[in-house]
Amino acid sequence: MTVGQNSYLCNSKKERLLKNTDNEIIGAISDLLAQNSSPIVVVPHSNPDGDAIGSAYGLAVVLKNAGHEVKIISPNDYPGFLSWLNGDIEIFNYQKMRKTSVNYLERCGIMFCVDFNDINRTDEMESAIASFGGTKIMVDHHPYPTAFCHYTVSEPEYSSSAELVYDFVVSLGLEQFLNHEAAEALYTGIMTDTGSFSHNTSRPNLYKVLSALMAYGIDTESIHGRVYHNFSVDRLRLMGYSLLEKMVVLPEYRTGYISLSRDELKKYNFVPGDTEGFVNIPLSINQIVFSALFIEKDGYVKVSLRSKGNFPANAFSSEHFNGGGHLNAAGGEIKLSLQETLERFTQLLPDYLHLLNNAD
Numbered sequence: 001m002t003v004g005q006n007s008y009l010c011n012s013k014k015e016r017l018l019k020n021t022d023n024e025i026i027g028a029i030s031d032l033l034a035q036n037s038s039p040i041v042v043v044p045h046s047n048p049d050g051d052a053i054g055s056a057y058g059l060a061v062v063l064k065n066a067g068h069e070v071k072i073i074s075p076n077d078y079p080g081f082l083s084w085l086n087g088d089i090e091i092f093n094y095q096k097m098r099k100t101s102v103n104y105l106e107r108c109g110i111m112f113c114v115d116f117n118d119i120n121r122t123d124e125m126e127s128a129i130a131s132f133g134g135t136k137i138m139v140d141h142h143p144y145p146t147a148f149c150h151y152t153v154s155e156p157e158y159s160s161s162a163e164l165v166y167d168f169v170v171s172l173g174l175e176q177f178l179n180h181e182a183a184e185a186l187y188t189g190i191m192t193d194t195g196s197f198s199h200n201t202s203r204p205n206l207y208k209v210l211s212a213l214m215a216y217g218i219d220t221e222s223i224h225g226r227v228y229h230n231f232s233v234d235r236l237r238l239m240g241y242s243l244l245e246k247m248v249v250l251p252e253y254r255t256g257y258i259s260l261s262r263d264e265l266k267k268y269n270f271v272p273g274d275t276e277g278f279v280n281i282p283l284s285i286n287q288i289v290f291s292a293l294f295i296e297k298d299g300y301v302k303v304s305l306r307s308k309g310n311f312p313a314n315a316f317s318s319e320h321f322n323g324g325g326h327l328n329a330a331g332g333e334i335k336l337s338l339q340e341t342l343e344r345f346t347q348l349l350p351d352y353l354h355l356l357n358n359a360d
């Protein structure tokens, strides 16, 4: 094992990077890694986005370079625009590779849960995570983590889990194991979770991390192209249809929303990831501070919410749509028809008029 036993001791002399995480926790994780000889699994949330896959991949590469056997198990498929992130580290799709995943999980001593704060974000994989026999470690930036891991590294002020993974790795004294591939993955997580550096970007630490990642010689223009210029024709036509035919703008409530039924998604050959980013589009309209995307699923509606300024998308979601998230980016779901969901949403808006008018 190449992980130094005393890496934590060296690092403890430096300024503490993770403000919410006690040095004792970092020390315990460091010791655990140093003593560990079994395989490690890194798990992102279900329907993983660029940050979930990017942060999981970056962490996995570092652990592999430090001498561990590491694989990522994603609860389900991840979007095609992230498929280039599968070089050095194998990614199992739990939904499609159940047996292989279960066999691997049984051999693992450590599980890292990245970019999610509640076990229910892993859908079908939930029971496998709950019954995991080894040590579970959460590394996440969503507020209000639930206690399903032995160690919780929760730092909600971070822009992305990828930014956090960088500081986590440095805190563990594993910086030497970062390489070009890990830097590309972490950059991808930061880029996608900040909407290409347009939100959650006011903390100076973000630029320190970005600067450190640049030192690995990554080609940011090429990464941008691989992620954003990698969509299907169907996805672009679905976006066009959504904006032209399905976007509803309510200027009196400074709100815009898009809803898509299962039939509409089928018509455009929807695959997971195709509606990624749609929820942000209404916010680009002058004076709009709250936007929503409603996607009809089998027996429920998936709700994504975005806001500007101090309008609390997370509180709106937890109060009405069984969800939560960040102040400006939240999600949830509700067991109603699509039509009922839209009625419920629009009927709620008058109660929030004051907050909407004073959001910015």
Ligand SMILES: [Mn+2]
Residues within 6 Å of the ligand: 051, 052, 115, 141, 159, 160, 161, 193
């Ligand atoms: Mn994230």
